[in-house]
Amino acid sequence: MSKIILTGDRPTGRLHIGHYVGSLRNRVAIQNQGDYDKMYVMIADAQALGDNHDNIQKIRDNIVEVAIDYLSCGIDPSKTTIFIQSEVPELTELTFYYTNLVTLSRLMRNPTVKEEIKLRNFEASVPVGFVNYPISQTADITAFKANIVPVGEDQLPMIEQAREIVRSFNSTYGETLVEPEAVLPKQEVCRRLPGIDGNAKMGKSLGNGIYLADDEATVTQKVMSMYTDPNHIKVSDPGQVEGNVVFTYLDAFATDEQIRKYAPEYNNLDEIKEHYKRGGLGDVKVKRLLNSILNEVLTPIREKRAYYEQHKDEVYDMLFKGSDEARLEAQKTLAEVKRAMGINYREILKK
Numbered sequence: 001m002s003k004i005i006l007t008g009d010r011p012t013g014r015l016h017i018g019h020y021v022g023s024l025r026n027r028v029a030i031q032n033q034g035d036y037d038k039m040y041v042m043i044a045d046a047q048a049l050g051d052n053h054d055n056i057q058k059i060r061d062n063i064v065e066v067a068i069d070y071l072s073c074g075i076d077p078s079k080t081t082i083f084i085q086s087e088v089p090e091l092t093e094l095t096f097y098y099t100n101l102v103t104l105s106r107l108m109r110n111p112t113v114k115e116e117i118k119l120r121n122f123e124a125s126v127p128v129g130f131v132n133y134p135i136s137q138t139a140d141i142t143a144f145k146a147n148i149v150p151v152g153e154d155q156l157p158m159i160e161q162a163r164e165i166v167r168s169f170n171s172t173y174g175e176t177l178v179e180p181e182a183v184l185p186k187q188e189v190c191r192r193l194p195g196i197d198g199n200a201k202m203g204k205s206l207g208n209g210i211y212l213a214d215d216e217a218t219v220t221q222k223v224m225s226m227y228t229d230p231n232h233i234k235v236s237d238p239g240q241v242e243g244n245v246v247f248t249y250l251d252a253f254a255t256d257e258q259i260r261k262y263a264p265e266y267n268n269l270d271e272i273k274e275h276y277k278r279g280g281l282g283d284v285k286v287k288r289l290l291n292s293i294l295n296e297v298l299t300p301i302r303e304k305r306a307y308y309e310q311h312k313d314e315v316y317d318m319l320f321k322g323s324d325e326a327r328l329e330a331q332k333t334l335a336e337v338k339r340a341m342g343i344n345y346r347e348i349l350k351k
């Protein structure tokens, strides 16, 4: 079976290091291993309108920011098709046909939808467009016959619902669509990186994120202000590594090689953790280590970012070229869908 990979992000803000360890790093690795037939990365602007319909400017501005984040991390448009969701109108048409296969109560039971309704205080009156988003996401995935969808943990209910819609379509109209599978990052800590304040979620509204676009001084200042173990007061005190954000980030980022480079008295992270737990290792020292490692990862990203910020026209050209390519593929699938449903009138009635 062919291997078709699709992922996406909503352009509601610049991407942060949670996106990086949760998905971006993985996408680049998969892309460069080359063990797939086709790879797509979508900027989900239409989906983002579901809770930003009155703030189009924000979504428009962030399309290019997210695209620059992708390119800076190493997503390569010669290998991966990067596109803008609303530039592929076939996705909207597929969504429309799929809505008949889903009940409102099933949408409202989707745990991610439920959580996000609460988060946005939509309980009293939720826009139809917003609850519709699992269906639209199914269109995004199935339009490209994607069978592998690398996502964060919060997206699992979306993929589950997409699978249901695919089964329902196929059993009603005949085998046409492909059931997708979610792929999570292997390392547990990478599935949801906490904010620098220890909050379980990293986000713009919480002001607790480290962004790919942050400069070195900003990263350093954020690392130095990170939440650690509140009971680890004196250097000699025994410290706790669980729930200690500095160690969580080290788990997500540090390689043994980096540990030996920046803290040559240790061989690996476990030895550092042991020392911290025993007492005698200060927060500042561990924070400096994390800061060096983060900046080693982020500096090349930052340098590429600076280039693309000066060459936004190249970024737009890339996005429109990718969108044209994606559209051709989605048109093929839409034609198959209409044929399966028997609403391909121009083929049927002309005969």
Ligand code: TRP
Pocket: 006, 007, 008, 009, 010, 044, 047, 137, 140, 141, 149, 151, 155
């Ligand atoms: N809902 C995803 C998010 O919030 C973005 C997204 C839209 C997506 N369509 C998709 C992800 C299709 C994977 C596949 O991050």
